Amino acid sequence: MSSGFLQAQGAAQGSRPVGGAVCKGLEQSSELSAGGGGGGPSGPFPKWAPMLRVLTSTLRFPRPWKPLETRGCSSNPGAAGREIQVCALAGPNQGIAEILMNRPSARNALGNVFVSQLLEALAQLREDRQVRVLIFRSGVKGVFCAGADLKEREQMSEAEVGLFVQRLRGLMTEIAAFPAPTIAAMDGFALGGGLELALACDLRVAASSAVMGLIETTRGLLPGAGGTQRLPRCLGVALAKELIFTGRRLSGAQAQALGLVNHAVAQNEEGNAAYHRARALAQEILPQAPIAVRLSKVAIDRGIEVDIASGMAIEGICYAQNIPTRDRLEGMAAFREKRLPRFVGE
Numbered sequence: 570m571s572s573g574f575l576q577a578q579g580a581a582q583g584s585r586p587v588g589g590a591v592c593k594g595l596e597q598s599s600e601l602s603a604g605g606g607g608g609g610p611s612g613p614f615p616k617w618a619p620m621l622r623v624l625t626s627t628l629r630f631p632r633p634w635k636p637l638e639t640r641g642c643s644s645n646p647g648a649a650g651r652e653i654q655v656c657a658l659a660g661p662n663q664g665i666a667e668i669l670m671n672r673p674s675a676r677n678a679l680g681n682v683f684v685s686q687l688l689e690a691l692a693q694l695r696e697d698r699q700v701r702v703l704i705f706r707s708g709v710k711g712v713f714c715a716g717a718d719l720k721e722r723e724q725m726s727e728a729e730v731g732l733f734v735q736r737l738r739g740l741m742t743e744i745a746a747f748p749a750p751t752i753a754a755m756d757g758f759a760l761g762g763g764l765e766l767a768l769a770c771d772l773r774v775a776a777s778s779a780v781m782g783l784i785e786t787t788r789g790l791l792p793g794a795g796g797t798q799r800l801p802r803c804l805g806v807a808l809a810k811e812l813i814f815t816g817r818r819l820s821g822a823q824a825q826a827l828g829l830v831n832h833a834v835a836q837n838e839e840g841n842a843a844y845h846r847a848r849a850l851a852q853e854i855l856p857q858a859p860i861a862v863r864l865s866k867v868a869i870d871r872g873i874e875v876d877i878a879s880g881m882a883i884e885g886i887c888y889a890q891n892i893p894t895r896d897r898l899e900g901m902a903a904f905r906e907k908r909l910p911r912f913v914g915e
Contacts, residue, residue, distance in 0.1 A: 653686035654708070655694065664701035664859075665851045666694055671708035676715035679762045681733070683718075684740055691743050698914060701859050702851040703747060705770060706754040710840040713753070713779065716761030719788070737762060737794040744769035745795075745870070748863050750854055754847035755779045755821065755830065756840055765792060768799040771866065773829070774847040775821030776836040781829070787816035802873070804828060858896040859914040864888075 656667040668690055670677045677683070694700055707713050717737070722730060744751060744766065753759075753767035755775040764781045767773050775781070783796045791797065792813060801809035804827060811817070821843075825833035834846045854862065864887040872880030891897055895915045903910035 651686065652680075652683045653690050655690050657697075657699070662848070662852065662855070664699060664855050665704065665848070666697070666700045666702070667704045667706055668694075669706055669708045670714060673709045675718055675720075676712045676758070677707055677709055677763070678715050678718035678721075679737060679740075679766075680718035680721045684736060688740055688743065691747060695747055700749050701862070701914075702854050703749055703751045704754055704844070704847050704851055705744075705751065705766070706841075706844045706847070707756060709757075711757040713755040713757050713759040713781075714763030714766055715758055716763045716784075734793045737765075741765055741769040741795040741799075745799075748866070749859070750851075750862060750866060752847045752850060754841075754844040755781065756836070756843040760784050760818070761788075761792070761796075762794050765794040765796045765799070768803060769795060772831050772847075772850065773824075774832045774834070774843045774850060775824055775830040776840075776843045777820060777822040777825075777833045778836045779821040779824075779833075779843065780818050781821070781824055782816065782818040783813050784816040784818065786813065856909075856912070858894075858900060858910070858912040860894050860896055861891055864891050 652670070652672040654669040654671055656669065657663075658665045658667065668687070670683070670687075672678065672680070672683055694703060722733070725733060750772065751770040752772045752774060753770040755767055755773060757776070757779055759767050759775075759779065759781040761782075761784055764783055767781070783792045783800060785792050785796070792800075797809075797813065800812065803809075804812070808827065812819075819827070819829065821830060821833040824830045832846055832850070834842045836842045837845075868880075868884045868887040872883045875883070896910075896912045899912060900910050
């Protein structure tokens with residue numbers, strides 16, 4: 570794999586080319602040699618071309634970004650009537666972005682406008698190098714996301730239903746592929762597509778009283794936005810089958826016991842205890858080296874899908890990408906000088 574390959578991938582996506590020294594190191598990588606194949610138009614290791622595209626996308630910080638209108642989602646959840654609002658926190662929380670779901674009339678159901686605005690927000694946030702953690706939260710008390718908008722779906726033809734569910738599946742893929750860590754703050758009901766949205770996030774925090782489940786079989790449906798794939802990867806096949814076949818609902822406390830959520834906390838009077846715990850978790854991630862965190866996410870997400878030998882090769886590729894970063898040198902310098910590191914994401 571030549572440096573020109575990575576540079577061409579970057580140029581094709583409007584990104585900065587990855588350093589040639591990294592590419593040279595990858596050419597000599599024994600992990601790649603173990604998993605690669607013969608030459609060809611994709612380079613000497615065509616098997617890894619998709620992986621390299623993911624890495625290029627993860628690390629690229631393109632042309633100057635036009636900030637989103639934040640619309641004050643913390644202070645005024647109903648601002649401008651937007652169903653999806655975006656906040657970029659400031660001060661000591663700078664680097665944490667929030668997507669606030671605010672469709673009270675339909676309990677944050679996944680309708681056309683809701684999905685369109687969420688895709689728009691994700692597309693812009695993923696280009697912002699300042700975002701180190703992204704939190705999904707609700708502006709509707711007692712609800713995270715009630716799932717698909719079945720009233721809206723009743724008006725669709727069979728062909729339209731198929732296309733919309735495909736769009737929902739694409740939305741969940743976009744959430745899962747977001748380059749920075751994502752956290753779902755589940756302060757209320759997360760049913761059907763609402764739980765599928767949370768499953769697409771890297772981490773989940775729930776109020777102990779929250780209710781969640783893939784309940785589609787109780788409505789004559791089956792999970793269609795990734796639930797049949799992400800739940801077994803999260804909990805194991807047998808337990809996922811039991812929960813999907815029965816359409817069972819779980820409390821936040823039960824979900825934590827099963828490993829479905831990372832943390833469950835007692836709900837407060839304001840109804841936002843999970844959000845506060847999610848924000849505390851984000852604050853733990855915030856000071857860590859952002860490129861190393863992003864590459865760790867790629868290594869885990871891609872590695873879990875393959876055999877252990879291929880997974881080790883993926884880890885090797887990700888590690889090699891991190892070697893020439895300023896943050897790695899800063900981390901070693903801080904250790905040597907016995908001080909806290911100051912990571913800048915370069």
